[in-house]
Amino acid sequence: MSCTFKIVCAQCNLCGISLHSEYQLCSICGTLHSVDQYLNIKLTDISVTDPEKYPHMLSVKNCFIRGSVVRYVQLPADEVDTQLLQDAARKEAMQQKQ
Numbered sequence: 001m002s003c004t005f006k007i008v009c010a011q012c013n014l015c016g017i018s019l020h021s022e023y024q025l026c027s028i029c030g031t032l033h034s035v036d037q038y039l040n041i042k043l044t045d046i047s048v049t050d051p052e053k054y055p056h057m058l059s060v061k062n063c064f065i066r067g068s069v070v071r072y073v074q075l076p077a078d079e080v081d082t083q084l085l086q087d088a089a090r091k092e093a094m095q096q097k098q
Helices: 082-097
Strands: 008-010 013-020 025-035 041-048 062-065
Touching: 025 062
Parallel strands: none
Antiparallel strands: 008 013, 013 025, 025 041, 041 062
16 A cells, blocks of 8 residues: 655645545645654644545544655745744754753
8 A cells, every 4th residue: 555645734724635545535634733753643623625525524623644654744935934943953953962
């Protein structure tokens, strides 16, 4: 089974998470709740982009995506605060030196 996810971030909301496998093709949008070091992703307030095809997903409000099936995370450059990321990386590097 081959799985790929594409995650696109837009103003704290993730949209366009697609699971492609030999069994299903499903796209969801939601708000990013957390990501851990294994790329396990938790989403809240999710919605299915094709509810007619996946009516069983309409009642689901939160989801967990196992990190081992995440191939890559793609974020549009204009939606990422690079200064905030650089500051956080700098602080973490300074803490590791101490």
